[in-house]
Amino acid sequence: MDNFKVMVVDDELDFLETIIKRLKARKIEVTGAESGQKALELLAEQDYDVMVLDVKMPGMDGIETLREVKKRKPLTEVIMLTGHASVESGIQGMQLGAFDYVMKPVALDELLEKMRQAYERKLIQEGKV
């Protein structure tokens, strides 16, 4: 069933810790990264199917990280996590190849559903390739 590998990137450590615990409780293989830089390092070590990426982070922000991810591992599906209600950063992210965007705070089930959809798309994309 949900045997896909997920990476959550957020500078808010409390949020990161808790969401990892909850996803793990749902038997999802999840890794956390507290910055864009860290996420890229982890991505270099192994592939991830879905990436949940906070837009607003100190240092390398979500959009920049997304750009790098798509450059290095184009098949990784990315869900943007935004504190802005403005559609702009979400739309910008989608133009850069993100799968979708969700607004904080988000219910975990909702996020999980998005992840599953993203993973499905990834499978389809891989099949094509």
Next chain:
Amino acid sequence: MEEKYYRKLWWDIILTTLGFSVIPLFVLGLVIYLQYSVSYSAKITESLKTLAENRVGAIDLFFDERISQLTTLANTNPLEKLRNEDYLNRVFNIIQTRSKSFIDLGVIDEEGNHLAYVGPYYNILKGVNYKNEEWFNAVMASGVYISDVFMGFRKIPHFIIAVLVREKTNIWILRATINSDIIENIVGAAQIGKRGDAFIINRNNVLQTTPRYSGALLSTPNTPNFSSATGLNVEEIDYQGETSLYSTNVIKAKKWVLVIREDPKEQLTPLLRARYITLLICGAGVLLIIVGAVFTTRAMMKELVRMERKKAVSEDLAMQSSKMAALGKMAAGIAHEINNPLAVIGEKAGWLKDLLHEEDLAQSPNFQEFADAVSKIEVHINRAKKVTHRLLGFARRMEPVQEKVDINAVLDDTMPVTGTSIFKRILRKGFPKPPVTPPNCSRFFSIFSTTPSTPLAKMGRLRSRPPILPRSIAWPWKSAITAPAFPRRCWIRFSTPSLPPRKWAKAPGWDYPSPTALLTSWGEE
């Protein structure tokens, strides 16, 4: 302060305009008048000079001819012949047939005895001895002599020409009396106009002809003394309170002085008329310029004031707009910052919920309480989330783009934030979907339903049509708001900075009208 500034500006403009228009006008008028005056005066002087020259020429010619006549007569006839009065009479008659210049002729010997005489005064003059007369001595000395006008033995004003003849043995004189009418006529021709005068004076300033106004024959003329004049001259002289133009010239044959006097007023009438016309034109020009300047300046000042007002209004609106922008930014900042902790709380609550299901806490007597508390936390996080998301929506940048928007949805979104339901009644029917920007709508409704202000009731009515809509598009609000709920016609304008409420932006004390107050004043709850 402002009034004073405008007044000063008004004067500045008026004075500058007048300065730059009136000064050239006056300079032009003055220069033209002076040029005209100079050339006209020169012309008058010239004509006076010509007249004087011309008259003197005529007199000199007359004298020359008379002298030639007498000289010829005296030198072609011996004394023996001429002292015969019959012969002299014959000669005189021959002369008289062609010219009446001579009144009489006489032959006088060197002793002054009248040898022969023909003429009207035979009885008086025949026996006269001229030895002691002034003219006799003069002619004996100079050979040819023209006398001044004098009374003589006949007691009538006259003058004579005498020619001295030297023969081998004797010396004698041929003397003629000249008809002074001829001189009078020549001089009289120079009496120009109504006040002009002309006369001849001798070197003693005694009148030799009869002037029109300037005195009697053989008296001193009531003019300046020109007896010592040396040649042709014209000048304007004030004499006894009267200004006259005097032209003088010297008669060569006798050293008399011809004086022509003219009234400058008469001569200079065209010049005076030119002066009046110039003054009149200048005056009319100045008047016209003043009127023009005043009108132009008034129009200019009006426009200036209008522009200033417009500027003030737009500055006000810009300030309002920046206030709104700041407010929006602040709202966005707050919402964003709240979202992060909210997300953490949400996750933590979720985690608690997860744990509650896993552990054997189910047996705990307080399990239900825990579960209730967690789900309440989630409910209220959702509430808070809605609020922050609305705040973010409110703060979104306003862009003047047109897109389809469901005003009902915007209303539903906005009303819970502002907590006003006044529109629900008005807008019961629901709106069609006009193309307006959602943030504008949202902002409008929120402002419209929350701004606390009172002066609106005084304004009477709102006017409006959202300017981003072309006039051809029927604005649905109009129908909505003039619906039966409203007794009077009421238009509403978007109160966003990009759509300035022109008429009611300047009322003191409030930024935007309160629809609540408005509706209350109309009897609406």
